[in-house]
Amino acid sequence: MKKLLAIVLSLVMVLGLAACGAINETDVAVLWSGDGIVHVPDSLINALERAMYIENISYAHYGANGDQAAQTAKAQELLNGNCAGLVVELVDASAAQTIVDMAKAKNVPVVFLNCEVDAAVVKSYAKCVSVNSDDASVTTVLGDKIAESIADAKKYAAADLDGDGVIRYLALGDVSKIADAVNAKLADAKLAAIAPVDAASVAELKVTTVTEKKTEYGRLSDKNGAVVEMILSDNDVAMLEQLVALQSNDFNANMLKTHFVPVYTVGADADYKAYVFSKIPAVGAAFADSKLDKTSAIPEEVIEQIRGYSNLLKLATMEKWDDLEKAVYTTRNVVGDGRLTNAAAEDLDGLAGAAAAAMAQLLKGNTTENIVAVSYITVK
Numbered sequence: 087m088k089k090l091l092a093i094v095l096s097l098v099m100v101l102g103l104a105a106c107g108a109i110n111e112t113d114v115a116v117l118w119s120g121d122g123i124v125h126v127p128d129s130l131i132n133a134l135e136r137a138m139y140i141e142n143i144s145y146a147h148y149g150a151n152g153d154q155a156a157q158t159a160k161a162q163e164l165l166n167g168n169c170a171g172l173v174v175e176l177v178d179a180s181a182a183q184t185i186v187d188m189a190k191a192k193n194v195p196v197v198f199l200n201c202e203v204d205a206a207v208v209k210s211y212a213k214c215v216s217v218n219s220d221d222a223s224v225t226t227v228l229g230d231k232i233a234e235s236i237a238d239a240k241k242y243a244a245a246d247l248d249g250d251g252v253i254r255y256l257a258l259g260d261v262s263k264i265a266d267a268v269n270a271k272l273a274d275a276k277l278a279a280i281a282p283v284d285a286a287s288v289a290e291l292k293v294t295t296v297t298e299k300k301t302e303y304g305r306l307s308d309k310n311g312a313v314v315e316m317i318l319s320d321n322d323v324a325m326l327e328q329l330v331a332l333q334s335n336d337f338n339a340n341m342l343k344t345h346f347v348p349v350y351t352v353g354a355d356a357d358y359k360a361y362v363f364s365k366i367p368a369v370g371a372a373f374a375d376s377k378l379d380k381t382s383a384i385p386e387e388v389i390e391q392i393r394g395y396s397n398l399l400k401l402a403t404m405e406k407w408d409d410l411e412k413a414v415y416t417t418r419n420v421v422g423d424g425r426l427t428n429a430a431a432e433d434l435d436g437l438a439g440a441a442a443a444a445m446a447q448l449l450k451g452n453t454t455e456n457i458v459a460v461s462y463i464t465v466k
Contacts, residue, residue: 171194173196
């Protein structure tokens with residue numbers, strides 16, 4: 087999953103170099119790793135469109151649908167057609183040098199966006215820059231957010247559900263940097279460090295229910311009985327899989343949080359709607375049909391499929407297609423609806439704005455020698 091918060095840009099501040107003519111009126115080609123279509127209002131594609139408009143750059147989108155060979159072929163086709171520049175979100179970073187070599191042969195600038203590209207590749211062409219993320223800073227920011235929620239004795243005790251003196255977390259991926267950031271703050275507050283549950287027992291997690299003051303509260307525990315009191319994830323897809331598993335047991339399904347495990351994830355760009363539809367592909371395919379009347383009733387045969395996955399945000403209550411539209415959404419909406427605790431916020435406009443600004447300067451004749459690297463953090 088690509089993390090977009092602390093954005094390190096190999097671009098932007100031009101050092102007093104006069105523009106060498108107007109921006110080429112020929113379209114800049116934007117090659118996306120996915121289908122290049124806007125599925126949700128708050129997306130990097132939307133942000134880039136705004137940024138290109140501000141920079142007065144004409145452009146056209148092209149989707150690779152996860153196929154690097156197709157993306158490379160499309161890049162060559164567009165270069166042969168005299169496109170003005172390439173903005174590329176690579177499917178596979180190993181293809182970066184091939185893209186650069188093709189563009190260099192045509193003297194066309196390249197901006198790699200939101201993908202990991204080796205610095206040697208970028209340096210191999212004076213009209214190539216990379217706009218990308220700094221994962222270390224993102225995880226530190228998320229760690230600080232988590233620490234703020236438990237870094238005093240009263241809050242720590244409330245989060246320690248089984249009262250054993252330690253808050254235990256389930257790790258999805260390598261979350262060591264997140265945990266380190268949390269523990270540094272806890273050490274300052276003279277509180278115990280958070281600790282992972284036994285990795286060997288993760289596959290054997292079980293749900294238990296206890297009664298407190300006549301209210302049922304769900305608990306998630308490992309085979310040894312240690313309660314999972316927090317979930318940390320470095321990958322949105324893994325987080326979505328865990329969230330769906332929790333919802334199948336009626337956890338994290340409402341803002342009352344009577345059956346709830348705090349879930350923290352790096353990044354907020356996962357498409358929850360796409361993930362849900364991947365579980366019920368026939369429904370997803372019908373919903374994606376551009377001719378579908380979103381105000382019409384969902385056919386009974388489709389309703390039956392939805393009911394089979396009622397744990398996915400209570401889909402069994404859906405009756406019309408636009409009900410479904412409102413019910414399944416992106417990670418950020420899932421956070422806002424109380425199903426996740428927090429996600430490190432993205433700065434889509436910052437990322438897209440930097441990419442468009444870089445392309446504008448390259449189109450004017452500037453090279454990477456005249457561009458200074460800038461780092462910044464924006465928290466929404």
